[in-house]
Amino acid sequence: MEQVSYTLDASEQPTHWYNIVADLPTPPPPPLHPATQQPVGPDDLAALFPPELIAQEVSGERYIEIPDAVREVYAQYRPSPLIRARRWEEKLGTSARIYVKYEGVSPAGSHKTNTSVPQVYYNALNGVTRLTTETGAGQWGTALAYACSLFGLGCEVWQVGASFDSKPQRRTLIEVFGGTVHRSPSRMTEAGKAFAEDHPGSLGIAISEAVELAAQAPEAKYALGSVLNHVLLHQTVIGEEAVRQLAKAGESGADLVVGCAGGGSNLAGLAFPFLREKLAGNQSPRLLAVEPSSCPTLTRGEYRYDFGDTAGLTPLMKMYTLGHDFVPSPIHAGGLRYHGMAPLISHVVHEGLMEATALHQNECFAAAIEFARTQGIVPAPESSHALAQVRREALAAAETGAEPVIVVGLSGHGLLELGAYDSYLSGHLEDDPLSEDAVAAAMARLPQIG
Numbered sequence: 001m002e003q004v005s006y007t008l009d010a011s012e013q014p015t016h017w018y019n020i021v022a023d024l025p026t027p028p029p030p031p032l033h034p035a036t037q038q039p040v041g042p043d044d045l046a047a048l049f050p051p052e053l054i055a056q057e058v059s060g061e062r063y064i065e066i067p068d069a070v071r072e073v074y075a076q077y078r079p080s081p082l083i084r085a086r087r088w089e090e091k092l093g094t095s096a097r098i099y100v101k102y103e104g105v106s107p108a109g110s111h112k113t114n115t116s117v118p119q120v121y122y123n124a125l126n127g128v129t130r131l132t133t134e135t136g137a138g139q140w141g142t143a144l145a146y147a148c149s150l151f152g153l154g155c156e157v158w159q160v161g162a163s164f165d166s167k168p169q170r171r172t173l174i175e176v177f178g179g180t181v182h183r184s185p186s187r188m189t190e191a192g193k194a195f196a197e198d199h200p201g202s203l204g205i206a207i208s209e210a211v212e213l214a215a216q217a218p219e220a221k222y223a224l225g226s227v228l229n230h231v232l233l234h235q236t237v238i239g240e241e242a243v244r245q246l247a248k249a250g251e252s253g254a255d256l257v258v259g260c261a262g263g264g265s266n267l268a269g270l271a272f273p274f275l276r277e278k279l280a281g282n283q284s285p286r287l288l289a290v291e292p293s294s295c296p297t298l299t300r301g302e303y304r305y306d307f308g309d310t311a312g313l314t315p316l317m318k319m320y321t322l323g324h325d326f327v328p329s330p331i332h333a334g335g336l337r338y339h340g341m342a343p344l345i346s347h348v349v350h351e352g353l354m355e356a357t358a359l360h361q362n363e364c365f366a367a368a369i370e371f372a373r374t375q376g377i378v379p380a381p382e383s384s385h386a387l388a389q390v391r392r393e394a395l396a397a398a399e400t401g402a403e404p405v406i407v408v409g410l411s412g413h414g415l416l417e418l419g420a421y422d423s424y425l426s427g428h429l430e431d432d433p434l435s436e437d438a439v440a441a442a443m444a445r446l447p448q449i450g
């Protein structure tokens with residue numbers, strides 16, 4: 001019988017996270033303090049993050065050791081499988097070889113556990129007793145609540161209003177893991193009170209709320225599920241495993257690595273170890289980010305300094321952005337509704353080391369359903385963007401007879417997103433083309449720096 005799923009022995013498991021900064025041809029621009037417009041120092045971040053995470057945020061070291069306590073939790077669900085999607089390939093009639101790196105096997109159902117566990121671990125080491133955070137799709141809130149329950153911390157989650165309203169089970173799951181959930185915008189913060197109570201919310205607003213409360217409470221700190229360097233760093237276990245698993249599958253390397261991009265963390269986690277191999281001349285994959293057409297940060301935003309949140313409480317980061325007060329339409333891939341993009345992903349796209357494209361949600365759901373019916377996995381709506389792009393690439397290969405090796409990040413399962421699938425199946429899902437005016441209006445309100 002042909003092998004279609006590849007794992008790793010305990011001795012082959014990554015012991016270190018990989019820091020792409022050490023290998024980049026040019027250094028990424030630093031975050032700036034909004035008042036001085038000078039690079040932020042560790043002290044500026046100390047109210048929000050413990051010292052170990054701040055050190056990782058600014059580190060230039062190539063490899064950073066994964067603490068034993070974190071590896072013990074990873075061992076519950078890692079390595080995640082690398083699956084050759086044979087049945088989907090057959091359905092597509094493609095000569096491409098498609099390998100799916102599936103993160104839906106984690107306790108919380110997505111890649112987010114890879115960073116929630118180390119983030120909570122370092123906070124616990126420093127005596128922090130409560131973490132605040134935002135969640136879009138609900139996956140990050142779930143992952144953080146689970147990690148907090150492991151290390152005995154309280155967890156308070158601001159869930160983007162549109163997602164809170166449409167996904168009651170996500171809130172329940174976060175509560176099962178011991179977290180508390182607030183609909184954002186809430187009445188508990190100044191950032192939230194700036195909006196009507198029934199506003200659909202955005203990740204930018206929810207971040208402002210969580211940051212505002214953490215900055216006020218001495219026993220609390222803030223945790224972010226994407227965007228920052230240390231979050232992307234933790235996610236590199238995905239790509240480190242995939243590089244090794246692909247070799248086990250007998251492939252000499254990838255020709256194309258694809259991931260969906262909201263804040264950029266699952267994509268970076270998968271792609272950066274492949275980028276290391278590319279920069280070292282060992283492989284030559286194209287790297288490709290897929291974002292939603294209704295929140296097209298990389299494909300229609302500008303590369304410049306902007307705030308990470310709506311209220312302007314965070315440092316200024318150089319990134320592709322649609323403007324920090326841009327509120328994307330409430331598409332079902334809630335985790336992709338972010339106005340900006342990780343500075344490291346932005347930098348590699350700007351340097352020409354990674355490409356980006358944008359897709360509408362109906363095409364993504366169609367691909368996800370085809371994938372579910374052949375491979376038996378129901379993808380998260382976010383992940384469906386990566387699959388839809390792979391579908392395009394595989395059909396193009398079928399035309400030419402090319403045999404590319406495609407590695408795609410399947411960042412989470414969609415078993416709690418069946419409402420979204422129901423909308424698609426009943427023909428009620430709308431694509432929301434974003435007007436030039438809406439983009440121009442948000443860009444006009446950007447801070448004038450850099």
Ligand SMILES: Cc1ncc(COP(=O)(O)O)c(C=O)c1O
Nearest residue numbers: 139226262263264265266335412
């Ligand atoms: C399953 C899943 N995939 C992707 C994302 C997008 O985040 P990122 O780009 O940081 O991976 C999210 C965010 O919530 C998610 O839940």
